[in-house]
Amino acid sequence: MEKLIKVAINDFRLVFRDNSLKFFFIFPLLNLFVVHYGVPFAVENFPLLEDFKMVIVMSITTQGSLIFGFIYSMVLIDEKDTNVAKVYGILPISKFWFVIFRLITPFLYSVLASILILLVEPFYNIPLVENILYSVQTGLVAPMMVLFVAIMAKNKIEGMSWQKLFNIPVTMPLLAFLIPVYLSYLFAIFPTYWAYQGFNKIILGENFLIFLFVSFVYSILVIALFARRFTKLHFQ
Amino acid sequence: MIIVTNLTYTYPKSTETVLKNLxxxxxxxxxxxxxxxxxAGKSTTQKVLYKILNDFEGGISVIGKALNDWGNEYFEKIGVSFELPNHYLKLTAKENLELFASFYPQESIRNFDGLFEIVGLEESINQRVEEYSKGMKMRLNYIRAIMHDPDILFFDEPTAGLDPINAQKIKKHIVHLKNQGKTIFVTTHDMTTADEICDRVSFIVDGEIRLTDEPAFLKNKHGKHTVKVELENSQTAEFPVEDLGNNAKFLDFIKKGEILRINTQEATLEEVFIKVTGTQLQE
Structure with a gap:
């Protein structure tokens, strides 16, 4: 555990000593202002948005994960670029578990960001337990993104492109709320579909657990799959 | 300590065999x-030995145990100095070492101040690595490889990018480690370094070992058994080494003027390499 804390502190240092990365930490904070002041203002002035406020709030809950996912994927790409990854390849540690533990920090940041968003949004009174259970799902987007971008990108520039591409499957399931129900099931292939449906059920006061459970299991499977691939590529 | 038998390796998705029955x-x-x-396959061989590349054919035994049977504890027993610098540039040198040292049993970690002193970086210990020159980064590579006091060391081009003074420091320290009983595997195309520090060398070309022996033996075997005498008046002559003290021609010659130099005509390691492999080393 001590080793992992050391790595987490080190990652934090790396991000905060990189001027281009530490800048991104502002965005999750900005999201709090947007959801607390910006969205209510917009809904009040543009009544058309009333029907979309749930989709907007859900979208903002995943923004934090996408930002932290991006920041930490850049750390891993830089590690590969500078060949530091090779050093981890010869350390007396399990590479797979090292990767998994390394993803805990962006996951926790993302969960926290989502919890705060749902605490300050003014539209729904979501109980804390439901808030945490849903935020864990959105938090899992960050490790998925870290691994996906780090697997696909050869350098930071490519990383930015892959990050944009990754946004699509994360946000696309929001469309499920805007189209006929029978078509919305098409988005079930994306893990976030299940999280968003769970959120909808929370709002409606219906049984949400099955959706969040599927979201959790599906996300963990995707992360494990990505982590296996990443472990094979990263340390050589 | 390390026994390699018929080692053959082909990179995944490649048809070309890079190591052939080593x-x-x-x-x-x-x-x-x-x-x-x-x-030639030097670094690939090391990568197989430090378990970055798996799926090799043949047998490898390290410290009496098959390489594939070693778990993560293997990495406590080895130290690797990579060919190119690889550090977190935004961290200081000390922060870099502290981070990687935290993965080893703490009782094995050597004193950092002492390590930095060995390679003359004691003044730059708290400097960010991004401010280091290539040579400084290479020296940091070196001390990271030895910081946990491993039994086996892999050095890939250990003096590459170093100025002669620091290269000498590193070479002396490698010999010092050997005297402490460490087993050291060096890959290099620098003949001088190999000649100075290696007990034995293998010549490897196109993934095949062409020859393995002691540098001194090779130079002697492939050189001329003569001494070349050069006088201050520019006269030169060569004489057989055998029974040189009783060679009348030699004794007469050295009386003809002040001796500028007398050299044995053994081959250099590079000459031996070229002769044996038909390949140039420096590319």
Whole structure:
């Protein structure tokens, strides 16, 4: 555990000593202002948005994960670029578990960001337990993104492109709320579909657990799959 | 300490075999050198031995145990100095070492101040690595490889990018480690380094070992058994080494003027390499 804390502190240092990365930490904070002041203002002035406020709030809950996912994927790409990854390849540690533990920090940041968003949004009174259970799902987007971008990108520039591409499957399931129900099931292939449906059920006061459970299991499977691939590529 | 039998390796998705039936042994307390041009398979061999590349064919035994049977504890027993610098540039040198040291049993970690002193970086210990020159980064590579006091060391081009003074420091320290009983595997295309520090060397070309022996023996075997005498008046002559003290012509010659130099005409390691492999080392 001590080793992992050391790595987490080190990652934090790396991000905060990189001027281009530490800048991104502002965005999750900005999201709090947007959801607390910006969205209510917009809904009040543009009544058309009333029907979309749930989709907007859900979208903002995943923004934090996408930002932290991006920041930490850049750390891993830089590690590969500078060949530091090779050093981890010869350390007396399990590479797979090292990767998994390394993803805990962006996951926790993302969960926290989502919890705060749902605490300050003014539209729904979501109980804390439901808030945490849903935020864990959105938090899992960050490790998925870290691994996906780090697997696909050869350098930071490519990383930015892959990050944009990754946004699509994360946000696309929001469309499920805007189209006929029978078509919305098409988005079930994306893990976030299940999280968003769970959120909808929370709002409606219906049984949400099955959706969040599927979201959790599906996300963990995707992360494990990505982590296996990443472990094979990263340390050589 | 290390026994390699019929080692063959092909990179995934490649059809070209890069290591072809390599056989060699490295004794405990020995400095063993792999010499060859770029792309000969030197670094690949090391990567197989430090378990970055798996799926090799043949047998490898390290400290009496098959390489594939070693778990993560293997990495506590080895130290690797990579060919190119690889550090977190935004961290200081000390922060870099502290981070990687945290993964090893703490009782094995050597004093950092002492390590930095060995390579003359004591003044730059708290400097960010991004401010380091290439040579400084290479020296940091070196101390990271030895900081946990491993039994086996892999050095890939250990003096590359270093100025002569620091290269000398590193070479002396490698010999010091050998004297402490460490087993050292060096890959290099720098013949001088190999000649100075290696107990035995293998010549590797196109993934094949062409020859393995002691540098002194090779130079002697492939050189001329003569001494060349050069006088201050520019006269030169060569004489057989055998029974030189009783060679009347030699004795007469050295009386003809002040001796500028007398050299044995043994081959250099590079000449031996070229002769044996038909390949140039420096590319």
């Amino acid at each position: 056989n060699f042994e490295i004794e405990k307390g020995e400095i063993f050198g792999f010499l060859g041009p770029s792309g």
